[in-house]
Amino acid sequence: MAIHQISVFLENRAGQLAEITALLAGNGIDLRAINIAETSDYGVLRLIASHEPEACRVLRENGFIFSSGEVVAVGVPDEPGGLNRLLQILAEKQIDVQYMYSIFGQPNGMAYMILRVAAPAEASALLRANDMHLAGAAELGIVSSDQERQE
Amino acid sequence: MERYYQKEIECASRDQIRAWQDERLVRQVRHVWDNVPYYRAKMEATHVAPDDIRSRDDLYKLPFLSKADLREAYPFGLLAEPLEKCVRIHSTSGTTGKRVVAFYTKEDIDLWDDCCARALAAAGAGPEDVCQVAYGYGLFTGGFGLNGGSQKLGCLTLPMSSGNTDRQLQFMEDLGSTILCCTPSYAAYLAESIHERGLQDKIHLKAGIFGAEAWSEQMRQDIQKSLGIKAYDIYGLTELSGPGVAYECSAQAGMHINEDHFIAEIIDPDTGEVLPEGTQGELVFTSITKQAFPLLRYRTRDICILRHENCPCGRTHIKMCKPMGRSDDMLIVKGVNVFPSQIETVLLEQGYTSNYQIVVDRVNNSDTLDVLVEMTPEHFSDSLAEITQREKSLVAALKAMLGIFAQVHLVSPKSIARSEGKAIRVIDKRKI
Ligand SMILES: [Zn+2]
Numbered sequence: 001m002a003i004h005q006i007s008v009f010l011e012n013r014a015g016q017l018a019e020i021t022a023l024l025a026g027n028g029i030d031l032r033a034i035n036i037a038e039t040s041d042y043g044v045l046r047l048i049a050s051h052e053p054e055a056c057r058v059l060r061e062n063g064f065i066f067s068s069g070e071v072v073a074v075g076v077p078d079e080p081g082g083l084n085r086l087l088q089i090l091a092e093k094q095i096d097v098q099y100m101y102s103i104f105g106q107p108n109g110m111a112y113m114i115l116r117v118a119a120p121a122e123a124s125a126l127l128r129a130n131d132m133h134l135a136g137a138a139e140l141g142i143v144s145s146d147q148e149r150q151e
Numbered sequence: 152m153e154r155y156y157q158k159e160i161e162c163a164s165r166d167q168i169r170a171w172q173d174e175r176l177v178r179q180v181r182h183v184w185d186n187v188p189y190y191r192a193k194m195e196a197t198h199v200a201p202d203d204i205r206s207r208d209d210l211y212k213l214p215f216l217s218k219a220d221l222r223e224a225y226p227f228g229l230l231a232e233p234l235e236k237c238v239r240i241h242s243t244s245g246t247t248g249k250r251v252v253a254f255y256t257k258e259d260i261d262l263w264d265d266c267c268a269r270a271l272a273a274a275g276a277g278p279e280d281v282c283q284v285a286y287g288y289g290l291f292t293g294g295f296g297l298n299g300g301s302q303k304l305g306c307l308t309l310p311m312s313s314g315n316t317d318r319q320l321q322f323m324e325d326l327g328s329t330i331l332c333c334t335p336s337y338a339a340y341l342a343e344s345i346h347e348r349g350l351q352d353k354i355h356l357k358a359g360i361f362g363a364e365a366w367s368e369q370m371r372q373d374i375q376k377s378l379g380i381k382a383y384d385i386y387g388l389t390e391l392s393g394p395g396v397a398y399e400c401s402a403q404a405g406m407h408i409n410e411d412h413f414i415a416e417i418i419d420p421d422t423g424e425v426l427p428e429g430t431q432g433e434l435v436f437t438s439i440t441k442q443a444f445p446l447l448r449y450r451t452r453d454i455c456i457l458r459h460e461n462c463p464c465g466r467t468h469i470k471m472c473k474p475m476g477r478s479d480d481m482l483i484v485k486g487v488n489v490f491p492s493q494i495e496t497v498l499l500e501q502g503y504t505s506n507y508q509i510v511v512d513r514v515n516n517s518d519t520l521d522v523l524v525e526m527t528p529e530h531f532s533d534s535l536a537e538i539t540q541r542e543k544s545l546v547a548a549l550k551a552m553l554g555i556f557a558q559v560h561l562v563s564p565k566s567i568a569r570s571e572g573k574a575i576r577v578i579d580k581r582k583i
Contacts, residue, residue: 005533007531007533009526009531009561009563011526011560011561011562011563011566012560013562013566016563037535038535039535039539041560041561042526042538042560042561042562043535044533044534044535044538046533063563063564063565064563065526065527065528065531065563065564066531067528067531067532067533069533098534116533
């Protein structure tokens with residue numbers, strides 16, 4: 001299953017980030033990954049939520065400006081050259097990585113890179129063909145809506 | 152070819168216009184003095200008598216009238232004719248306090264209709280035209296004003312009033328309307344509906360007269376392109392008669408003021424001093440032909456510039472630019488006049504909401520102008536570079552409109568301070 005990241009507009013105001021995390025936590029949504037990009041005036045909070053549709057609904061109902069898009073999550077062995085190999089594969093095919101961030105400290109000892117690329121499906125196929133380990137939703141602790149229905 | 156309704160007046164020599172104004176002003180001041188105790192008291196308080204007004208050069212001696220006076224004198228305090236001579240009223244939709252009621256004699260309506268007929272002719276209309284009046288009819292002056300002008304000019308007049316888009320489009324198609332009169336926002340809405348329904352080939356409009364609302368040059372271009380017509384501006388106030396105080400000609404660059412009925416002045420809104428031609432200031436009108444509700448030196452609060460120029464249309468009456476804003480909203484930042492309406496125009500043109508806040512401050516003896524703008528889903532992007540790019544183009548557009556730099560701050564939709572549900576538009580920290 002594809003991994004969806006939610007990007008939320010953050011204005012330059014103390015406490016707005018805490019407002020969002022409290023809102024999500026209050027609705028039983030965990031954050032699996034988080035990254036902030038900012039200028040002096042505003043920022044974009046990128047997050048991967050345990051319950052993506054639910055997170056979108058809560059943000060919408062509370063008037064936040066956000067978008068949701070597919071990202072690629074790649075498991076990288078925690079050893080020298082692991083990240084380099086991943087980037088080489090993409091560079092050879094001239095796939096531009098718009099930005100990336102990492103998740104460490106997973107229970108399985110794996111580090112994951114979250115990549116934002118223009119064509120995630122294409123990039124995933126390329127990485128898979130090069131024996132890279134692509135993380136699925138479950139591996140990152142994301143509950144798919146199908147699972148939720150069964151529960 | 153340029154069309155006129157009363158060519159001998161519209162293209163009269165400046166000397167002739169001046170002679171009309173001198174004679175009519177003197178007569179009007181006497182009429183007001185004799186019949187309007189409210190204004191007579193104002194004149195007495197400033198030690199001016201009718202004999203002091205010998206020509207329009209003496210106009211500056213007269214006291215001003217403001218909207219507050221009209222409210223105070225409501226309903227009959229400024230009436231200058233007995234009620235049996237009056238045949239109609241119109242009224243403005245004031246947002247606060249009492250409404251303003253203006254009265255008309257038969258002659259007042261006749262002259263007002265003339266003004267609107269001139270505006271229609273200047274937009275290229277004539278007896279062969281079908282004129283669809285989609286302004287509201289009622290207390291509002293738009294519907295009746297253009298209706299009267301259209302009939303005078305001999306157009307087939309469709310008194311549609313506003314709203315009911317289905318019926319508007321049905322008549323527009325079936326009767327072959329060639330002239331459309333309505334607010335610019337309704338014109339834009341009708342244009343959109345025409346395109347949605349694929350009616351472009353069945354519509355025969357050639358021109359439109361759009362007023363009663365502020366609209367930008369960009370909006371004119373959009374409407375013209377979308378409807379394939381020429382779009383003309385018209386200016387007026389209920390207090391003075393209604394639409395037709397001034398109107399655009401084929402040059403589409405400023406509105407000719409009907410100077411045989413109204414004397415226009417530009418004053419400094421703070422001191423009341425008359426400013427030279429070509430200077431920006433508050434527009435003041437004196438109605439020199441109205442009988443029932445003649446206003447002397449009425450402060451419109453519209454900020455504008457007046458210019459005499461040889462207009463290619465052949466008309467000799469002075470031109471006013473599109474009002475730049477309201478004097479009571481005007482901010483002076485770094486010595487430049489800034490109107491919230493200018494900022495709003497830019498925001499709407501760029502697809503932002505009209506929910507914004509202007510913060511003016513003084514830092515190190517220099518004024519600063521900051522504009523808080525609501526982020527919208529359309530302007531948001533996951534990429535900071537893209538947001539920054541959009542922000543830069545907004546800053547550039549504001550600079551082009553205002554002439555000075557405004558710092559833009561993108562904020563969440565709900566974060567602009569509100570007072571009783573209404574967004575606070577301007578915070579001037581220099582005054583705090
Ligand atoms: Zn002209």
